[in-house]
Amino acid sequence: MNSRDNRSGSPSDFGPEIDAALETMSPAVRAAAIRSMTTGRGAALRNAMSRRSILRGSAMAGLAVAGGSLLAACSDDDDKKDSADDGGSGGAGQVVFSNWPLYIDVAEDDENKHPTLDAFTKETGIKVKYTEDINDNNEFYAKIQPQLASGDDTKRDLIVLTDWMASRLVRLQYVQKMDPANVPNAVKNLDPRFKGNTWDAKREYAYPWTQLSTLIAYNSKATEGYAPESVDDLLTNPKLKGKVALLTEMRDTVGMVLLSMGKKTESFTDDDFNAALAKIQKAVDSKQIRRFTGNDYVQELASGDIAACLAWSGDLIQLQADNPEVQFVIPKHGYATGTDELLIPTKAANKANAEKLIDYYYRPEVAAQLTLSINYVSPVVGVQPELLRMDPAIASNQLVMPSPETAAKANTFRALSEAEETKYEEAFAKVIGV
Amino acid sequence: MTTPAKTSDAADAAEAAGPKHAGADGRPEPSGPARALRAITGELRRMPYLLLLPGIAWLIFFFLVPLYFQAKMSVSSGTLDKGFDLTWTWSTFSAAFEDYDEHFLRSLYYAGAATILCLVLAYPLAYTIAFRAGRWRSLLLVLVVAPFFTSFLVRTLAWKTILSDNGTVVGFLNTLHITDVTATLGLTEGDRVLATPLAVVTGLTYNFLPFMILPLYASLERIDPRLHEAARDLYASPASTFRRVTLPLSMPGVVAGTLLTFIPASGDYINAQLLGTTRETMIGNVIQSEYLRVRDYPTAAAMSFVLMAVILVIVTVYIRRAGTEDLV
Amino acid sequence: MSKQGRDAGRVELTGLSKRFGGFTAVRPTDLTIPEGSFFALLGASGCGKTTTLRMIAGLEAPSTGRVLIGGQDVTGLPPHKRPVNTVFQSYALFPHLSVADNVAFGLRRKGRKDVAQPVKEMLELVELGHLGGRKPAQLSGGQQQRVAVARALINHPQVLLLDEPLGALDLKLRRQMQLELKRIQTEVGITFVHVTHDQEEAMTMADTIAVMNGGVIEQLGSPTELYESPKTAFVANFLGQSNMLPAAVLGRQGDDLALDVHGVRMTLPASRAVPGSSGSSRIVMGIRPEKITLGKAEPDDAHRNMLRGIVSEASFIGVSTEYRVRIAEGSELVVFSQNRDDERPRVGDEVVLHWNPRHGFGLDAGQDLDAGTGEDAL
Ligand SMILES: Nc1ncnc2c1ncn2[C@@H]1O[C@H](COP(=O)(O)OP(=O)(O)OP(=O)(O)O)[C@@H](O)[C@H]1O
Numbered sequence A: 001m002n003s004r005d006n007r008s009g010s011p012s013d014f015g016p017e018i019d020a021a022l023e024t025m026s027p028a029v030r031a032a033a034i035r036s037m038t039t040g041r042g043a044a045l046r047n048a049m050s051r052r053s054i055l056r057g058s059a060m061a062g063l064a065v066a067g068g069s070l071l072a073a074c075s076d077d078d079d080k081k082d083s084a085d086d087g088g089s090g091g092a093g094q095v096v097f098s099n100w101p102l103y104i105d106v107a108e109d110d111e112n113k114h115p116t117l118d119a120f121t122k123e124t125g126i127k128v129k130y131t132e133d134i135n136d137n138n139e140f141y142a143k144i145q146p147q148l149a150s151g152d153d154t155k156r157d158l159i160v161l162t163d164w165m166a167s168r169l170v171r172l173q174y175v176q177k178m179d180p181a182n183v184p185n186a187v188k189n190l191d192p193r194f195k196g197n198t199w200d201a202k203r204e205y206a207y208p209w210t211q212l213s214t215l216i217a218y219n220s221k222a223t224e225g226y227a228p229e230s231v232d233d234l235l236t237n238p239k240l241k242g243k244v245a246l247l248t249e250m251r252d253t254v255g256m257v258l259l260s261m262g263k264k265t266e267s268f269t270d271d272d273f274n275a276a277l278a279k280i281q282k283a284v285d286s287k288q289i290r291r292f293t294g295n296d297y298v299q300e301l302a303s304g305d306i307a308a309c310l311a312w313s314g315d316l317i318q319l320q321a322d323n324p325e326v327q328f329v330i331p332k333h334g335y336a337t338g339t340d341e342l343l344i345p346t347k348a349a350n351k352a353n354a355e356k357l358i359d360y361y362y363r364p365e366v367a368a369q370l371t372l373s374i375n376y377v378s379p380v381v382g383v384q385p386e387l388l389r390m391d392p393a394i395a396s397n398q399l400v401m402p403s404p405e406t407a408a409k410a411n412t413f414r415a416l417s418e419a420e421e422t423k424y425e426e427a428f429a430k431v432i433g434v
Numbered sequence B: 001m002t003t004p005a006k007t008s009d010a011a012d013a014a015e016a017a018g019p020k021h022a023g024a025d026g027r028p029e030p031s032g033p034a035r036a037l038r039a040i041t042g043e044l045r046r047m048p049y050l051l052l053l054p055g056i057a058w059l060i061f062f063f064l065v066p067l068y069f070q071a072k073m074s075v076s077s078g079t080l081d082k083g084f085d086l087t088w089t090w091s092t093f094s095a096a097f098e099d100y101d102e103h104f105l106r107s108l109y110y111a112g113a114a115t116i117l118c119l120v121l122a123y124p125l126a127y128t129i130a131f132r133a134g135r136w137r138s139l140l141l142v143l144v145v146a147p148f149f150t151s152f153l154v155r156t157l158a159w160k161t162i163l164s165d166n167g168t169v170v171g172f173l174n175t176l177h178i179t180d181v182t183a184t185l186g187l188t189e190g191d192r193v194l195a196t197p198l199a200v201v202t203g204l205t206y207n208f209l210p211f212m213i214l215p216l217y218a219s220l221e222r223i224d225p226r227l228h229e230a231a232r233d234l235y236a237s238p239a240s241t242f243r244r245v246t247l248p249l250s251m252p253g254v255v256a257g258t259l260l261t262f263i264p265a266s267g268d269y270i271n272a273q274l275l276g277t278t279r280e281t282m283i284g285n286v287i288q289s290e291y292l293r294v295r296d297y298p299t300a301a302a303m304s305f306v307l308m309a310v311i312l313v314i315v316t317v318y319i320r321r322a323g324t325e326d327l328v
Numbered sequence C: 001m002s003k004q005g006r007d008a009g010r011v012e013l014t015g016l017s018k019r020f021g022g023f024t025a026v027r028p029t030d031l032t033i034p035e036g037s038f039f040a041l042l043g044a045s046g047c048g049k050t051t052t053l054r055m056i057a058g059l060e061a062p063s064t065g066r067v068l069i070g071g072q073d074v075t076g077l078p079p080h081k082r083p084v085n086t087v088f089q090s091y092a093l094f095p096h097l098s099v100a101d102n103v104a105f106g107l108r109r110k111g112r113k114d115v116a117q118p119v120k121e122m123l124e125l126v127e128l129g130h131l132g133g134r135k136p137a138q139l140s141g142g143q144q145q146r147v148a149v150a151r152a153l154i155n156h157p158q159v160l161l162l163d164e165p166l167g168a169l170d171l172k173l174r175r176q177m178q179l180e181l182k183r184i185q186t187e188v189g190i191t192f193v194h195v196t197h198d199q200e201e202a203m204t205m206a207d208t209i210a211v212m213n214g215g216v217i218e219q220l221g222s223p224t225e226l227y228e229s230p231k232t233a234f235v236a237n238f239l240g241q242s243n244m245l246p247a248a249v250l251g252r253q254g255d256d257l258a259l260d261v262h263g264v265r266m267t268l269p270a271s272r273a274v275p276g277s278s279g280s281s282r283i284v285m286g287i288r289p290e291k292i293t294l295g296k297a298e299p300d301d302a303h304r305n306m307l308r309g310i311v312s313e314a315s316f317i318g319v320s321t322e323y324r325v326r327i328a329e330g331s332e333l334v335v336f337s338q339n340r341d342d343e344r345p346r347v348g349d350e351v352v353l354h355w356n357p358r359h360g361f362g363l364d365a366g367q368d369l370d371a372g373t374g375e376d377a378l
């Protein structure tokens, strides 16, 4: 595998050390890989669709609704699992935590055990009711919106939603303001690049759980050594004709195209958006684009049916571990990124406990433990030294610990008004054929 | 309010296939002098209705109530944040037809093709299991339903591997130049099968095959093998025996199987999503997108209704035809 | 109804047998059924009647032997190419077809287009002319039965096979159908092979009866022949009732055998004993219950065989009375006596039993004397 040669001339910031890091699987990845091979059929899926991004695309979330047993296949009986059953000393109350599937650390020997949560319970006496019942932002929003709108308790103290949905909840005042005094670690350790935020300028309502990035990935075997450098290459290079996939997630696909056009995702106009869509449409019409995918691109990228595509960083570590010919590229125009945010709904019964839990996850050693397990970028300062100690390979992986230069290329999608959102999603839906 | 298209389709199917056998009670009025006896027989007379209660309750809560909300939603307007108000806006319906007629037609076309393929594949299989399998019968039946033990999604994803561009299946089809033929027919593109109409129809066929096999098997299995012998004895060749006796007697299974296949297949969106491209999206994908992506609930609801109505019409016509057709 | 040629309806079985795995359902059988006869295959349940019939129809492949119909070897022919039709034990009417279409089925398969007229005629023959439009499920058992017959007969097969066609009917309907079948057979003149386990049915309808037992045809003959001169205990018991008296052969007296039955001397014409049995020292003498005269005094004719006994049971049947008479320790005879006399013997009365020696029949001693009597003979 001469991946370095493939990438020669590419604008990638990644040095040879990354290749080395990927060559030698981290223990965590190895553990995941081993787990995927030993837990039966469902594991094949876990392998291909590991991590929470499995259900990230809204299309995929719909699939999860219909093929409900996917959740069973992925998360077994994690649902309704009370992680604190065994460690609790009564009196300190509880906290009800709703999260996406496969988005938290699990014990090596028992997938239903979450060591960080258990440690939290042990330390504080607060029982955590951990439920993996969020599969899609819109769907989950539709589920809790009636309670929020009528000022009722959603029966959840802590939820995780993607930034654009989080911004809506903040705007509609469906979430509670946190007391900085209760989350000192979060205040102190939040990575500065997440601080200036258009919808929560002072970080009063939400703290990131992880950062998610959209990159370009390709299968060097399928491209016969050719390395696409930019989104333009995906959209127009005849070498990739019919073997390119884009994401069904509007913000990620359009965001990447906007960036490739030299526009900013933080501030773009309707015209910019339409121009980007037209560009995508052209690629669709010329049959350059094979499909729009949720994270089911993983399978086809591995097999080479998709030669190059937009991919989520969270999938790539596992994917590369299994398929050395899969490479990724950070386009020089930058990449789209977003965060999943921790929110406390209004009327949450255990706000103080929820704040305690947020603060707990902002301790570098806890954050590092989480990162090591789920391989998503942590928003917590001080994770790197911890990670270096625990697993140097992961600590130097750009996908998990981006260098400052890499981080600087990240672009977030600006918050959309509801009207804009509907308009854009509708237009994008037309492009992807629905 | 969430009334995903899927639910209404299923309920629709249930209704289409369901209430025919609501039993009529033909018991005569009890005439015995003993009041106790009369009370008991009265109880017995009411039994059938009591037994229907759970079914009726189910129908009300999981079909009629959602249907009502869906109907209301389809003529409402508003947004998810501000809420939807009943405004009797009917334009959602015309929009559903005008903007997505292509998707409707495509859905019916794919579902129809998958149904026919299912029938062609399932019939010999069901026939073999019913008449030829002997002691392997139970095993074969288990194998037929075995795919149900994995999720729909996983089963569909498996086809990505099976139909992979570089896989043996497609390689084999290429060698035999079958892909050239299918490409000419517009079913595949170039040398690939994945991400083409053929892949979607294949996925649908595979996923709904058990729904065809089981009713076919049930109706074939009920045929008295002595009827075959009687036909053979009356100068019918094996082919003619099949055409004149087996096939007509298995028609209930054929009708049930095609309905159980066609109805969910025409509302399906997973196969198109995973195995198709933007050019193969079905109406289910549109409805799903309207609900979860655009969050235009009224349009989504209206489209679900149109889909339901279209299917209902097709099914009614079909049952009429299949039911009254002179089968000899 | 004319036939293609003489003997077109003759059925010949040569060495025909059938094994199911290790179980032999039909032992190698040779049989000739003459053209135009009403032939009954009689036997207890499970003796291989249906299997034999199915081999003739071609629905079962024989393990050995050949089937010839009208002189033509049809052993290898599939059922639809054989000139036979079957009326199935269960009728096997096509439930999805109307009565008329059921009847027309065979003609249509043979390519006949103008079936309306023959169907009408055939339905009239079985007196169902008005029910042609109904489905089989809307008919009574007897009507279904007649449809099954009509459906087979309309094809003018050289041989019509009937597998217990009347088994499901009540007694009255059965009688009626028996007469009807007999009438039809006489009318159309084709060979009928009628399988039944009802000996009365076989006797009233058939010209020739073959009695099957355990996969073998034990005896073949006209009803009277079988009844008057059974050759085995099974036939004797299965067709009507018989008293079996084990006897020692004392010697020969001209054409008669001299026997010792319970210490009483009796005679039996040697011609009425099965060949072979007369030579041995032991024999079984059979006598039908109705042939025995039951009286108080000894008969005038000294040639009659005679026994003394005590009435142990008397059941009044109507036209006759059935007596059980103990003639020795553990040995009883059954006697049917017409209720002609005013004074009938009672239980406990001492009586004299006597019969004409020519009414007796001699069987091999070495067989189960209860064969064909018990519960196995339905
Ligand atoms: N397909 C078969 N496989 C195995 N054994 C069979 C099969 N068909 C028949 N037999 C056996 O062969 C024997 C003869 O069966 P057959 O059906 O010929 O009896 P039958 O004389 O017609 O009896 P019945 O009067 O009850 O109809 C029976 O013991 C039966 O169990």
Ligand SMILES: [Mg+2]
Binding pocket: C049, C050, C051, C089, C163, C164
């Ligand atoms: Mg039988």
